[in-house]
Amino acid sequence: MDALSTIISTKDIIMPRPSIESVGPTWHVPGISFLPRVPPFYTLERTRVTVNAEDGSPPEVAQQISSLLQVESLDATFYNDQATAIVRCPNSLAFVIQMYQADVDHSGGGEDAASGRSSGFIVEVQKKGGDSLRYHKYARTILRTAASGIASENIAETPVRLRQPPRATVLATDDRAKIERDVVYTLERATSLFQKDRLDANILGMESLVLLSGIQSSGNDRATCTSQYILGGPGFKILRTILKKCLWPKWDAAEDFGGEDTDMFEKGQWESMKERALVVLGNALSLLAEGNVFDMKEWIADDGVSLDQVLVEEIKAAELNPENSYQALRSLNSLISFGNAQAMSYTLMELNMPAIVSGAQRVGRLRHALLDEEAARLLAKLENVTPK
Structure with missing residues (x-):
């Protein structure tokens, strides 16, 4: 030879x-x-x-x-x-x-x-x-x-795999104010990375959000404060805009960021951004799910596609990417726990969600235990819900 x-x-x-x-x-x-x-x-x-x-x-x-x-x-x-x-x-x-x-x-x-x-x-x-x-x-x-x-x-287990984080503790006023100042400063630095026209800087910004929203990396209180700003806090609407651009399937990264010459490498980088965006969303929603109300109107794209529809599409693709499907199920399980749980459950039933989740669960049993667990949780929540 x-x-x-x-x-x-x-x-x-x-x-x-x-x-x-x-x-x-x-x-x-x-x-x-x-x-x-x-x-x-x-x-x-x-x-x-x-x-x-x-x-x-x-x-x-x-x-x-x-x-x-x-x-x-x-x-x-x-x-x-x-x-x-x-x-x-x-x-x-x-x-x-x-x-x-x-x-x-x-x-x-x-x-x-x-x-x-x-x-x-x-x-x-x-x-x-x-x-x-x-x-x-x-x-x-x-x-x-x-x-x-x-x-x-x-x-x-890594921070992205912490599925049931403990509830936020009640802090003294001084401690809460200091944590909020630290979080705001760090989010401002992450925002500056998103405003650059370099993909490596954008990915670093999303990595910062992953770490900030994770309990094991930031602590319970800082992660909770970060999640509040990401999901609806004042002054950081750009973060929600970036998350939507990464998650929505009809968004054209080439048109918005790279021009018509976006190559396969850049598309791969944006796939990495999408994976991290799903982690950030799952972390934030799971921390704030209990007893809060989530404003879905701010998470609807210009073409009318809503967040729950985007997550359902990720779950449908469990065979191609079980990890993304798992993160999408984390978010859906948390959305149902918010104050608008009944309306969300009806919406998911109209999308034939039990059949979709059952398909993802079969993939999880073969390849991804956490996907199997999250699918079982969602099926249990939808078991007694009937479409309108």
Whole structure:
């Protein structure tokens, strides 16, 4: 094999392009003899583990890893004929899980050495982008699961996955005033990032809103204050405008920001903005849902499309993006808890919501546990509601 063929072979194994029939929601890997061998001149990542044949087979390990990813709500696409899984996590973290045949040890003799068969296999995790600290936490848990069959530690939940935040505490007047000043200052800085004509600055602004609205990153009281400003507070209408532009499906990012020459890279960046906008909306609504009234009129686009319709469209696309569907369900569950709960429930029933949510729940049971839980919550709320 020449050098060029080696490079192509290596690339195909790391980021495969197999037939559609081999792609599925669960990982079905054949026996060791069908696994690819490590390509020549390819250096394995340090985040790997070698599993002996007596400790487990590739199908068993693949099933254990697939179950772990579903429980931790990490969306994965499995390429079964190449023993590869591509995992995409919130906040643009992505990594690849690959199985290889282990090298045959000829020094000890025996049947495997004589026949050239491998008596074990390698599970490698390779980072493709995103937060390195979070990646290593995921990789350690996956490799320990592959080696032992049991996840020795749960993957720590991130702020975006906190689904039932505690209620805001009552603060002294001085503390509340200081927190409000801090939040206003930080929101002003985020607003200045949105006003720049650079996509990286816009994404940093949205990341700021994700952190500000998350309890684990900002604390309960600051997150609550931030949510009040985002959803309807005075002076920050531009934030609601940006969120609507990111969420509404008919908005043309090329026309409003990039001109007609918007390329695929920029479209990908705006998809990242949309994912973060859904997180911000879910965080804010879940914090303020109890006992508050949400003004839906401010969240209706010029073409008449309302927020609940946008969220329903995201839930319909659960097969394509379970994480976005989960965040949309978070928001809908919170909207029903506001003061206009009955009217919202009737609206959702008219949109045939039980059937849509049931479809998302089926996806969640296979690929995304949090999506499954949020879908079950919404179905329970709609169970006793009948259309007008």
